[in-house]
Amino acid sequence: MEDKILNTVIIGSGPAGYTAAIYCSRAMLNPVLITGEDFGGQLATTPEIENWPGRFDSPDGASLMDSLFTHAKNLGTQFVYDTVVSCSLKGDIKTLTLSSGEQLHCKSVIICTGAKAKYLECKNEELYKGHGVSACATCDGFFFRNKTVAVVGGGSAAFTEALYLSSLCNKVYLIHRRDSFRAEKALVDKLKALTDKNVEFILNAKVDEYIGDGTTLKGIILDVDTNKQELSLDGVFVAVGHKASTEIFKNDLELENGIIKTGYSYATSTSCSGVFAAGDCADDTYRQAITSAGTGCMAALDAVSYLEKH
Numbered sequence: 001m002e003d004k005i006l007n008t009v010i011i012g013s014g015p016a017g018y019t020a021a022i023y024c025s026r027a028m029l030n031p032v033l034i035t036g037e038d039f040g041g042q043l044a045t046t047p048e049i050e051n052w053p054g055r056f057d058s059p060d061g062a063s064l065m066d067s068l069f070t071h072a073k074n075l076g077t078q079f080v081y082d083t084v085v086s087c088s089l090k091g092d093i094k095t096l097t098l099s100s101g102e103q104l105h106c107k108s109v110i111i112c113t114g115a116k117a118k119y120l121e122c123k124n125e126e127l128y129k130g131h132g133v134s135a136c137a138t139c140d141g142f143f144f145r146n147k148t149v150a151v152v153g154g155g156s157a158a159f160t161e162a163l164y165l166s167s168l169c170n171k172v173y174l175i176h177r178r179d180s181f182r183a184e185k186a187l188v189d190k191l192k193a194l195t196d197k198n199v200e201f202i203l204n205a206k207v208d209e210y211i212g213d214g215t216t217l218k219g220i221i222l223d224v225d226t227n228k229q230e231l232s233l234d235g236v237f238v239a240v241g242h243k244a245s246t247e248i249f250k251n252d253l254e255l256e257n258g259i260i261k262t263g264y265s266y267a268t269s270t271s272c273s274g275v276f277a278a279g280d281c282a283d284d285t286y287r288q289a290i291t292s293a294g295t296g297c298m299a300a301l302d303a304v305s306y307l308e309k310h
Helices: 015-026 061-074 137-144 156-166 185-192 289-309
Strands: 005-011 032-034 078-080 084-088 094-098 103-111 115-117 148-152 171-175 199-202 205-212 217-224 227-232 235-238 242-244 275-277
Touching: 005 015, 005 094, 005 289, 015 032, 015 061, 015 103, 015 289, 032 103, 103 289, 137 156, 137 235, 148 156, 156 171, 156 185, 185 199, 205 227, 217 235, 275 289
Parallel strands: 005 032, 005 103, 032 078, 103 275, 148 171, 148 235, 171 199
Antiparallel strands: 084 094, 094 103, 115 242, 205 217, 217 227
């Protein structure tokens, strides 16, 4: 594939990437999709999705992503199971270098690299990552079955994590720095209904420090309304947002607060001609699976239009 100039390469395998692949395949562009290390994107680790149109059966993210993958594959999308480590996007022919050392050359690129979880960046966090501190309840929740855990955050992701853990753990604390939430009201109501069971809210609270024996997390120190409080825990799940995965593009594309700027020649076009962006890497406002899929569709159609003119 190194010597062949491809029409379109899609980077990322979340809802934006898969949707872009479906539309590019239908346009006979013979797209190549580079999956990245997070196969299926953030959605693949979501235990229950209640707002995907038409799926009122609340599918898990992994199965939903698998169906999108199969759809794209059946239409002829070629998949490369690797990660882009560097790129050159400013010329008419774009070059993407993979971790294997292979280079792909193409006329257009659709970036759908999504975002990665943010952490709290407080004392001892790095020490206990993977040893009691996690950013993914569906990945690591099993290890805390029948134990006491906390979820930190106030958005829909935090509430989804807490709801999932409430079915596994003896006790779940929801810790938030404010007394109001950004989460969907339906999720808030669901979790509040469990306060008589095994869920407790700790509000106006900030995690100052993780504490443990140097190997395993034992708890946290909270600042609650300016008062220090120690809370014994077996695990902490951080759900305070995500950071766009755009670092490798910073020398080629215009970014704003780490988000790829779009809307140049086309709705999804970037500052480099022939390069388009969709999903969370280009959206810091909506960040929904369905909006990612929608912009993936837009990026594919924009790429088709661009290639017809070039």
